[in-house]
Amino acid sequence: MSSFLTSRNVADVLNGITNGVIYSLVALSLVLVWRSTRILNFAQGAMAMIATYVGFAALAPSTNYWVSMAVAIVAGLVIGGLTERVIVRGLYGKPEINPVVAMVGFLLVLESVAAAIWSTSSRGLPTPFSMVDWQLNHKPVAMSPFALYEIVTALVVMIVIAALFQYTKLGLRLRAAAIAPEVSRLLGVRVGRMLTLGWMLSSAVGAVTAVLVASNYFTGLTPTAMDGVFAFGFIAAAIGGLDSPVGALLSGISLGIILQFVGDYLNSNAIILVALGMLIVSLMVRPNGVFTRSAQRRV
């Protein structure tokens, strides 16, 4: 048993899951916004990065990790709400290219602003748990307390979001506003408010993701810290289906595991090529995503 747990393949799977849940969280935050507003938020990673800077560098530099995490989440909520109200609200109903250009532009603005305020040098964040792998019979298991914390946090976030959407009145309104905005208005749902709330939730999920990424001392916090993670999260969302939260979860974890094997058995330089290849094949075979049902469209 101990040799199995310390084997190379199991290590790849465990490391893949640890990376994959992060991709899943990025994908989930993209899905939350896409489902409600049909906009791909290319600035999502940068918005999350700014929220993390606010939590750990600007407002709460001397407080502990958990307080900073809470501040980052609140900052994420505020940034998401402001983005929807100030930038996105004017883009509804416009040609599809407009929000793409606007969000890419917003990404560049946020990264420039972060560099101007906090510099481009990497900032180490406190780590709440050890990143040293557990040992079994004096051999590493490829799972550290920090990695377990990442996995548990990601799962808790996903369960909370799923429960909110499935079992609460607010979730029912959010889903209705996303699927059938006009009918929802006729039933008394304040659709504009729901769209803002959707962006706030997405941005808060992004903030949690960015804190997890930046807490890893191999990464640290920089203005572009989320760019790579966002790319893989975007690929996971596109493969899973931009309409499918379950797809975001499963494709993120699958992508993490596959890429871990690619990096281990082939070459770490091949990781991005394989990821993009998977995206292209997926778009050719299942353009709406592996987990999206054809009926899941606006009514």
Added chain:
Amino acid sequence: MIRVEGLSVAYGAVQALRDVSFSAETGAITAVLGANGAGKTTLLRTISGLVTPRSGTVSLDATTLTGERPEDIVRRGVGHVPEGRGVIAEFTVEENLRLGAMISKVTLRDALSQQYEWFPVLGERRKQAAATLSGGERQMLAMARALIAQPSVLLLDEPSLGLAPLVTAQLMHTVSDLCTSSGLTVILVEQNAKSALRIAKRAVVLYLGRVVADDVAAAVAEDDQLRQYYLGMVK
């Protein structure tokens, strides 16, 4: 009473409604009839706030509705069952009803059991996705979802569209019963003039956005000229 006065609506250069005025009596069915493109659906969408008029007003008793948002107008007691029914296909029957019940003043349990009493088939299918319902069942769901908020006025847009004659007759019977039993005011938009005139107390006939007749339903039904030129009915 719903009162529409001097309502004009345009989509760009296209004038959809021209100086439309009429009243819908409390506790009665007022049929709005006319051919395709007469402006019937635009009229209902303007009453419920989805379309902003160029001029004119809509009022419910002493309250002016014009200028208010649809989500506020429904809170004032104006329910709207849109053309094509508008049920949310991805939701279950009960989720559709729960959504409608969010502005209801009675408890969810009471509100649901009332609708299941009026439309027993919905109770049997409460856990089913709305996408799996037949056309008639979807229409019942759309009506139940509007009624569960306990409106004083119900706007019904082409409820018979795509339904078999027998199902249409059942629906019209249900609408008529609701008016009688609960004092509901109904504005019924229909292309099927015959079945609408059978249950309506008054009828308003639209032609190219103008009111060409506003009279008791029986009189409209007997007017050969109206029947022939505006309603496409052959005696």
